[in-house]
Amino acid sequence: MGNRVKFAAGKLCEFLLTALLVSFFTFAAFSIIPGDAARVMLGTTATEEQVEHLRTELGLNEPLAQRYVSWLTSAMRGDFGKSLAFSEPVSELISSRLPVTLGMSLIALIIVIVVSFPFAAVCSRRPGKFTDRALSAAGHILFAIPPFALSMMLIILFTRVFGIVAVGQYARPSDDFGKFLSCLILPAFCIALPKIAMTFKFLRASMIEYSASDFARTSKSHGLTDFMILIKHIIPNSAVSSITVISLVLSDIMGGSLIVEQVFNLPGLGRLLLAAISRRDFPLLSGIVFYLALMTVVLYFMSDMIAALIDPRIRDRRTS
Amino acid sequence: MRYKGNILEVTGLNLSISNGSGVPARILKDLSFNIRSGEILGLIGNSGSGKTITSLTIAGLLSEVATVDSGEILLDGEDLLKKTPQERRRLLGEKIGIIFQDPSSALDPLQTVGSNLNEVLSIRSDVVNKEERRERILNMLKTVGFDDPDEIYGRYPHRLSGGQRQRVLIAGAALMNPALLIADEPTSSLDTVTAMSIMQLLHEMCQEMGISILFISHNLDAVHDFCDRVVVMKEGTVIDSDTSWDIMGQPKSSYTAELLTNSRLDTRTLGIKPGFASEDAETVLTVSGLSASYGKGRILRKRTPPIISGIDMEIKEGECVGLIGSSGCGKTTLVKTLLGLIPASSGTVSSSRKLAAVFQDPVSSLNPAHSIRWHLKEALRCSGKPLRKEEELPAFKKVLNDVGLDEIHLSRFPHQLSGGQRQKVSIAMCLIAEPSVIIADEPFSALDSSSQASIIKTLSDINHERGTAMLIVTHNLRVVRAMCSKLIVMDSGRIVESGLTETILNDPKTEATRALIEADLYGV
Incomplete structure (x- = not known):
C-alpha cells in the first residue's frame, strides 16, 4: 500500500510541475506574438491614446514575469479575465461550452473502446484468416477518411436516408x-x-503477441479454455499496453471535436476558439488554449494512474 | 515409489507439420516409449530431434499446423488421441502437469502468485470448493520450498527470482496432484545452484507424491543424476533407451556417444585446450578499482548500493579467463561496465584496443531485417577501420571461415540460421573489429550441447590461432576447465577468488566457489 501512495504522490508532483510549465508556455506564446496586442485588437483607426489606455488596462506595460505571476494567480482562482469580444468572463464562456466538447469526447472514447476491444479480440484469435483481413481492411478505410468528410456523409445518410437523428439541433x-x-x-x-x-x-x-506469451501457455497447461485466457490474461495485459495509445487517441479526439463541432453546428470549445481567433480576443484565446493544454496534461496524469493501478510493475519501477 | 505398470505408453507415433505448401514434413517417426509409474524418464537429443514436439503432443498443446498421422498415446490405459479437445483440456493440470523452459515470463505479471495459481483450482470448482483453494495453494507453496507461503501468495511475479518463479510454476503444475509431470528443460535458464535445487525438488515430488516425470533436457549429466531411465531421440525417433546408468556408461549408438562427448566437453576428442598467455605477452586489458551501480530517480539521483565494487583484474594477450559466480553476483553488470554500456561510478578500464562482446541470446542479438553481410559491414563500420570495397569480401570470407561458416552465409538472414550459427555470426562480427579482448557473456547457455561444443571449439581456436584474449562468463565449469587458463570467481559484486583455473577448482578457498563446484558436480 505504501508503494501506491508513494507512486501517486510522485506522479502528482510531476503533474503539477507539468501543469505549471504548460501555463507558462501558453502565457509566453501569447506574449511573444509579434506586434502590439492592444494595437492589433483596436485596429488601425484607434488613436495612440486609446491604445495606451488598453495597454494599461491589459497590464501590457509591466514586465513579462510580473504579468505571468498575476495572470497565474488569478487563473488559479478560475479568473482568466474578460473576453473582449463577448464582454463576459472567459471562465464562464469556457464552462458553458465545455460540456459539449467534453461530452462528445467521452462518448467518442467509449465508442472507441467498446468497438475496438471485441473486434481486436476476434481478429487476434485467428490472425491472417478471412475475418481478420476483412476487419483490418475496413479499419484501414475508416482510418483514411477525415472526420469532417465522414461527418458530412453521415449527416446526409442519417437525415436524408433514415431521417432519424435531428442534426444541427x-x-x-x-x-x-x-x-x-x-x-x-x-x-x-x-x-x-x-x-x-x-x-x-x-x-x-x-x-x-500476448496470445503467444509464456503466461498464456502456462494458463493453457493449467487447463483454461482460450476464452478464459483471453478474458483473464490477454485483455488485461493488452489494456495496460494500450493505455498510452488510448490517451493519445483521446487527445486526438478532443482535437477532432473542434472541427466536427463546426459541421454539426454545436456550441463547443472549438467554435469558441474559432470565434476568439477571428476576433483577436486574446484573453479568451489564451484561456481556451490553456484549458485544452491542461486537459491533455490531466489526461496523461490519469492514464499513468490507471496504468499503475492495473500493473504492479509500474508502481514498483518508480518507488524501488 | 508406486510401481503399477506404465503410466504413459506412446506407441508408433507419427506426426507431421505442414508449412502451407508442399509435402508436410515428418517430425516424429514411429516413436515409441513408455514411462513407468513413479519414475523419472529422461528424454534427450539435440535441438530439432523432436523432444518438445513429443511433450506437446502428449499434453495436447500442439498448434494447428501439426497433425498426428498414426499411433496411440495411452495415459493410465486411456488413449489420449481418441479424446475430444474438451476432454484433453480437462486432463491438463489435472492428470498432466507441465513446466517449461523459461520461467521469466510464464506468470501473468498483473496478477499475484496466488491468483495465478488459483485459476487451476477455480476452473475445477466441482472438485475443489472455494474455501479449500487458498489452503491448498498455501500447502503446495510450502511443498515446493517457500518458508512463508502467505507472503509469496500475495506477491507479484516480478518480485520473484527466476528460481522462485519456476517453483511457483511447479506448484501450479502439481496442484491437482497429476499422474504425469512434463518438465521441458526446466533448469536451462537458471544458474547452477538454483537449477540443482529445482532438480532436487522435482526428485522429491516424484518420491513423495508419486508423480511420474518426463524430464526433457540436453544436459546429460542432469539426466544421469536424476533420471531412472533415459530415452535418446534423433530426428523424431528413439535410437537408444536404457537405464540412465547404462546409457551413460556404455552408449549403444554412436549418436549417443557423440552427445556424451559434446556434453562432457571431451577436450581430447574435440581438440580444445586452455589459452595461456606467453611469457612476454603484453597486457591488453587492465581494470582497477571498478565499481558500478544503477542510478535511480530523475531529479534527485538516489544513491543505490553498488552492484559491483572494487574490481581489479588484468588480461594478457592470448589468455583465456573464465568468470564464474551464481546469478545476481554482478557478472553481467561487470561485462556491461567493461563495455561502457553502464557508466562506472569509480575505477578505470583501460585496454590496448577495442573490446568486443558476444551475448547470451543469439536470437535477439541480430537484426532480423538484414542479411549477415549487412551485419558484418555494420561491425566493420563501427570498428572505425573501414576497408576499401574490394577488401571487404576477402575480409568477410576470412572471418566467416575462422568461425566455421561459409561464404554462402553472407546472403542469409538470421532466421535462416540455427542458434549455433547465429552465435557464430556474433563472433564473426567481433573478429572483424580485431578486438584486443572478446568478452563472451554466457554465449553457450541457449544452445544444445552439440552447438555448445562447436562454439567452444570456435572460440578456443580463435584464442589460439589469433592470440585474441577472451573473458568467458559462464556457469558451466566444464567450459572453464576446457578453455580457461585463469579463473575469476565473483560473489555479491566482488571478486572473491582469482588465479589459475586448476588451483581454484581443485582447492577452493571460499564458500561461494565451493557452492558452485558442488552444484556442478550434480551436473545441472
Whole structure:
C-alpha cells in the first residue's frame, strides 16, 4: 500500500510541475506574438491614446514575469479575465461550452473502446484468416477518411436516408439531458471511427503477441479454455499496453471535436476558439488554449494512474 | 515409489507439420516409449530431434499446423488421441502437469502468485470448493520450498527470482496432484545452484507424491543424476533407451556417444585446450578499482548500493579467463561496465584496443531485417577501420571461415540460421573489429550441447590461432576447465577468488566457489 501512495504522490508532483510549465508556455506564446496586442485588437483607426489606455488596462506595460505571476494567480482562482469580444468572463464562456466538447469526447472514447476491444479480440484469435483481413481492411478505410468528410456523409445518410437523428439541433444539458446526449452521439461517432481503426490495429497486434506469451501457455497447461485466457490474461495485459495509445487517441479526439463541432453546428470549445481567433480576443484565446493544454496534461496524469493501478510493475519501477 | 505398470505408453507415433505448401514434413517417426509409474524418464537429443514436439503432443498443446498421422498415446490405459479437445483440456493440470523452459515470463505479471495459481483450482470448482483453494495453494507453496507461503501468495511475479518463479510454476503444475509431470528443460535458464535445487525438488515430488516425470533436457549429466531411465531421440525417433546408468556408461549408438562427448566437453576428442598467455605477452586489458551501480530517480539521483565494487583484474594477450559466480553476483553488470554500456561510478578500464562482446541470446542479438553481410559491414563500420570495397569480401570470407561458416552465409538472414550459427555470426562480427579482448557473456547457455561444443571449439581456436584474449562468463565449469587458463570467481559484486583455473577448482578457498563446484558436480 505504501508503494501506491508513494507512486501517486510522485506522479502528482510531476503533474503539477507539468501543469505549471504548460501555463507558462501558453502565457509566453501569447506574449511573444509579434506586434502590439492592444494595437492589433483596436485596429488601425484607434488613436495612440486609446491604445495606451488598453495597454494599461491589459497590464501590457509591466514586465513579462510580473504579468505571468498575476495572470497565474488569478487563473488559479478560475479568473482568466474578460473576453473582449463577448464582454463576459472567459471562465464562464469556457464552462458553458465545455460540456459539449467534453461530452462528445467521452462518448467518442467509449465508442472507441467498446468497438475496438471485441473486434481486436476476434481478429487476434485467428490472425491472417478471412475475418481478420476483412476487419483490418475496413479499419484501414475508416482510418483514411477525415472526420469532417465522414461527418458530412453521415449527416446526409442519417437525415436524408433514415431521417432519424435531428442534426444541427442542440439542447442544453440543464434543459434536456437526454436530448443533449442524443445530439452528441452522431458527431462523437464521426470522431471515433478513424480512431477505432487506430486503437483496433494496436490492440490486435498486442493481443496476438500476448496470445503467444509464456503466461498464456502456462494458463493453457493449467487447463483454461482460450476464452478464459483471453478474458483473464490477454485483455488485461493488452489494456495496460494500450493505455498510452488510448490517451493519445483521446487527445486526438478532443482535437477532432473542434472541427466536427463546426459541421454539426454545436456550441463547443472549438467554435469558441474559432470565434476568439477571428476576433483577436486574446484573453479568451489564451484561456481556451490553456484549458485544452491542461486537459491533455490531466489526461496523461490519469492514464499513468490507471496504468499503475492495473500493473504492479509500474508502481514498483518508480518507488524501488 | 508406486510401481503399477506404465503410466504413459506412446506407441508408433507419427506426426507431421505442414508449412502451407508442399509435402508436410515428418517430425516424429514411429516413436515409441513408455514411462513407468513413479519414475523419472529422461528424454534427450539435440535441438530439432523432436523432444518438445513429443511433450506437446502428449499434453495436447500442439498448434494447428501439426497433425498426428498414426499411433496411440495411452495415459493410465486411456488413449489420449481418441479424446475430444474438451476432454484433453480437462486432463491438463489435472492428470498432466507441465513446466517449461523459461520461467521469466510464464506468470501473468498483473496478477499475484496466488491468483495465478488459483485459476487451476477455480476452473475445477466441482472438485475443489472455494474455501479449500487458498489452503491448498498455501500447502503446495510450502511443498515446493517457500518458508512463508502467505507472503509469496500475495506477491507479484516480478518480485520473484527466476528460481522462485519456476517453483511457483511447479506448484501450479502439481496442484491437482497429476499422474504425469512434463518438465521441458526446466533448469536451462537458471544458474547452477538454483537449477540443482529445482532438480532436487522435482526428485522429491516424484518420491513423495508419486508423480511420474518426463524430464526433457540436453544436459546429460542432469539426466544421469536424476533420471531412472533415459530415452535418446534423433530426428523424431528413439535410437537408444536404457537405464540412465547404462546409457551413460556404455552408449549403444554412436549418436549417443557423440552427445556424451559434446556434453562432457571431451577436450581430447574435440581438440580444445586452455589459452595461456606467453611469457612476454603484453597486457591488453587492465581494470582497477571498478565499481558500478544503477542510478535511480530523475531529479534527485538516489544513491543505490553498488552492484559491483572494487574490481581489479588484468588480461594478457592470448589468455583465456573464465568468470564464474551464481546469478545476481554482478557478472553481467561487470561485462556491461567493461563495455561502457553502464557508466562506472569509480575505477578505470583501460585496454590496448577495442573490446568486443558476444551475448547470451543469439536470437535477439541480430537484426532480423538484414542479411549477415549487412551485419558484418555494420561491425566493420563501427570498428572505425573501414576497408576499401574490394577488401571487404576477402575480409568477410576470412572471418566467416575462422568461425566455421561459409561464404554462402553472407546472403542469409538470421532466421535462416540455427542458434549455433547465429552465435557464430556474433563472433564473426567481433573478429572483424580485431578486438584486443572478446568478452563472451554466457554465449553457450541457449544452445544444445552439440552447438555448445562447436562454439567452444570456435572460440578456443580463435584464442589460439589469433592470440585474441577472451573473458568467458559462464556457469558451466566444464567450459572453464576446457578453455580457461585463469579463473575469476565473483560473489555479491566482488571478486572473491582469482588465479589459475586448476588451483581454484581443485582447492577452493571460499564458500561461494565451493557452492558452485558442488552444484556442478550434480551436473545441472
